[in-house]
Amino acid sequence: MSGRGDTVVRIAVPIGLLVLWQVAVSSGVLPDNYASSPAGVIDALAKLDSRDLLWPSLGTSLARAALGFVIGGALGVFFGTLVGLSVRAETVLDATLQAFRVLPHFALIPLLLIWFGIGEEPKIALIALASFFPIYINLYKAIRGIDPRLSELAAIQKLDRWQMLRDITLPGALPGLLIGVRFALAGAWLSLIVAEQFNAHSGIGFVTMQARLFSQISTIVACLFLYALVGILIDIGVRQIERRAISWHASERAR
Structure with a gap:
């Protein structure tokens, strides 16, 4: 085709x-009292907009997801780079991190609520956890998978550690990092959906829970539609960035 x-x-x-x-x-x-209808969803979105709930709620949810992703992503880049570059760091850290990775992070919600209370902190922590591991694992593996001949070339050119990191290691690991970012964003958005189901006072999840109390099926489906639409748009955007970056990476290596 x-x-x-x-x-x-x-x-x-x-x-x-x-x-x-x-x-x-x-x-x-x-029956529309079970699944609403496309027309009902559009009407529900229009009503949310008229009540000034649509865009502020969407903005709040995006801000939560972005903050959690930035925190988890930054930690993932730091530890992924550290463990990828250092065998000693791998020995000390990787087994412990992998043990935490296999835990379903949604199962940590009760602990997060005890540790951080019922405010924004447990929501951000849950999103950060979901963002951390895809970036950590993919970056760590990408660094370890860099062609060893490039390290030999760096030694011949007498590059210092910072120059090698900047000019060889990070560019070489870029495709793996971007794959990690794509999976991390998907995990962050999924975790946001779960996080907003407990004690949220704003955001799409808050609107969903309020609609549940009044059995407003159209509003619930409209919120689910928003979650899905934003998730798809995020994935499309990251794929475009990934495609261009990998294309640039391939052209640079061909020189």
Whole structure:
């Protein structure tokens, strides 16, 4: 199938599903008090916008996800670089970090609530945890996978440690780092959805929980739609950055 044909299919399938959904609800096959309808979702979004809840709530959720991602991502870059460059650091740190990685981080929610209380801190911590490990693992493996001949070249050119890190190690590990970033962003957004279900006073999750109290199915589905849409847009954006960065990386290595 051609590229244009693929694009048509990608657009046609979700539109077709939306049409079927609307027809099923309108005909009574699917009760709207169970799944609302596309028209009901649009109406719910319009009502949220008219009450000045839509954009402030979305902004709050994005800010939470961004802060948790930055904290977890920064720690992932630091420890991934450290363990990737140092065999001693790997011996000391990696086994412990891997033990924490295999724990379902959602199971840590009770501990996070005890440690940090019921404010923003446990939500940010949960998102940071989800962001940390994909970046740590992918960066660590990418650094270890750099062609050893580049290290020999650095020694011949008498590069110091900082120059080797800047000119060889980090550029060489860039594709792996970007893969880690993509998975970390997906994990951060998924963790945000879970985090906003407990004691949130703002954000999309807060709107969802308020709608649940009043059995507002359309509003709940509208919030789920927002979560899904933002997640898809984030993934598309990161894929574009990844594609361009890897293309640049390949062209640089070809020189």
